[in-house]
Amino acid sequence: MARLNDDAQWIVLMGFIVSFSFFFLALVINQSTVVGQTTAESVIEFPKNDIRDVREVIGESVKRPNLNIVRTDIEALSMSRKSAVVWYENDTGTNPTIIEIHYNNGVTSYNETWTLP
Amino acid sequence: MINSDGQLYTIEGFAAALIMVITAFLVVNATSVYTAGDTHINDMQLEVLGTDALKMMDVASNSTSKTPLQQIIEADPVNGSRFNTEFSNSLHQGTFQNPNTIHYNATFSCRNNDNSTANNPISYSRNLTGGEHTVRATKWVIVDKQVCDSAGPQNRAVLVEVLLWRD
Numbered sequence: 001m002a003r004l005n006d007d008a009q010w011i012v013l014m015g016f017i018v019s020f021s022f023f024f025l026a027l028v029i030n031q032s033t034v035v036g037q038t039t040a041e042s043v044i045e046f047p048k049n050d051i052r053d054v055r056e057v058i059g060e061s062v063k064r065p066n067l068n069i070v071r072t073d074i075e076a077l078s079m080s081r082k083s084a085v086v087w088y089e090n091d092t093g094t095n096p097t098i099i100e101i102h103y104n105n106g107v108t109s110y111n112e113t114w115t116l117p
Numbered sequence: 118m119i120n121s122d123g124q125l126y127t128i129e130g131f132a133a134a135l136i137m138v139i140t141a142f143l144v145v146n147a148t149s150v151y152t153a154g155d156t157h158i159n160d161m162q163l164e165v166l167g168t169d170a171l172k173m174m175d176v177a178s179n180s181t182s183k184t185p186l187q188q189i190i191e192a193d194p195v196n197g198s199r200f201n202t203e204f205s206n207s208l209h210q211g212t213f214q215n216p217n218t219i220h221y222n223a224t225f226s227c228r229n230n231d232n233s234t235a236n237n238p239i240s241y242s243r244n245l246t247g248g249e250h251t252v253r254a255t256k257w258v259i260v261d262k263q264v265c266d267s268a269g270p271q272n273r274a275v276l277v278e279v280l281l282w283r284d
Contacts, residue, residue: 009124016131040157049168050255057257057274064272070259073228073274080234081226081276082255 047084051103051110054078054086058101059114062090159283160252163219167254167281170207174200175256184258186277189239190225191262197240204279205242217242218283220249225258226276227265235265239277249282 054074061070071088078086084105091098097116103109177184185203189196200223208219223239245251256277263270 009128013124013128013131016128020131020135038155038157040155040161043161044157044164044252053255053257057259060259061274064259066272069267070272070274072232074257076228076232077226077234077274077276081278 045107047105047108050082050084050105051108054084054103055101055112055114058088058099059116062092062097062099156250160250163281163283164252164254166208166219167221167252167279168256170204171254171256171277171279173207174203175258186256186258187260190258190260190275190277193262195225195237195239197238200240201242204240208281219281220284221279221281222251223277223279226278227273229265230267236278237264243284245280249280249284251280251282254279254281 057074061067061074064070067090074088075086078084082105084103087102089100091100099114099116101110101112101114103111171186174189175184175186177187183191185199189200192199204221204223205217208221209217220241220243222241222243222245224236225239226234226236228234257274258277259272259274261270261272264273264275267273
């Protein structure tokens, strides 16, 4: 009866060990990219609502007679309460009205030229 | 000399152990484990809820009337009880019973003539002790009122700020 040839078993065993250690290493590296940043955290950090809100109030403010006072309000309160630099200017001399908006909170910056027909 | 007869058994044992370990890993991974990083999910939901509630309060019933938020701040003194009613109703629009687990502290900020800002109370549902884990929702409102140290009633932009927390 032919005997099982068991000459290369150490090599097979080492191959197993090395390949599985690579597998677990890859698993760890795969997980490490998401450490410290979750989806919910990104949602909190990105000032989507702040930008929408400030656009809305800017659009509202240019209809007011004392625009310069309201604009200073928005710029000063953005800086002190929202830690965001907001600067905007509207040009009503021409038709259509153009509002230039700049927003920057240190992480996200947003610039827009808003044209009102 | 080392006896090397049992190597195939060792390989078999390794393979079996790995199958068990991987099975256990998949099972544990499939269930949700609440880690410290996941608290951001609650924060995000609370912030979105507060922002939506404020946004709904800044919608006028028609194009000529003022929004509830404008009316609340323009009232003299600031109509805190109306804010409390409307804001709480928006926050607790759940189908579940015993809804009052979200608390808030609402203020609005205005600008003084020297460009410093002042923070004025509107309403609150519970005192802030400092230990709460709060998130902040804000809303810009333009009001026609004498706020901060302006000379008389005029259009001013104020920032409504609400701190929200669960208990």
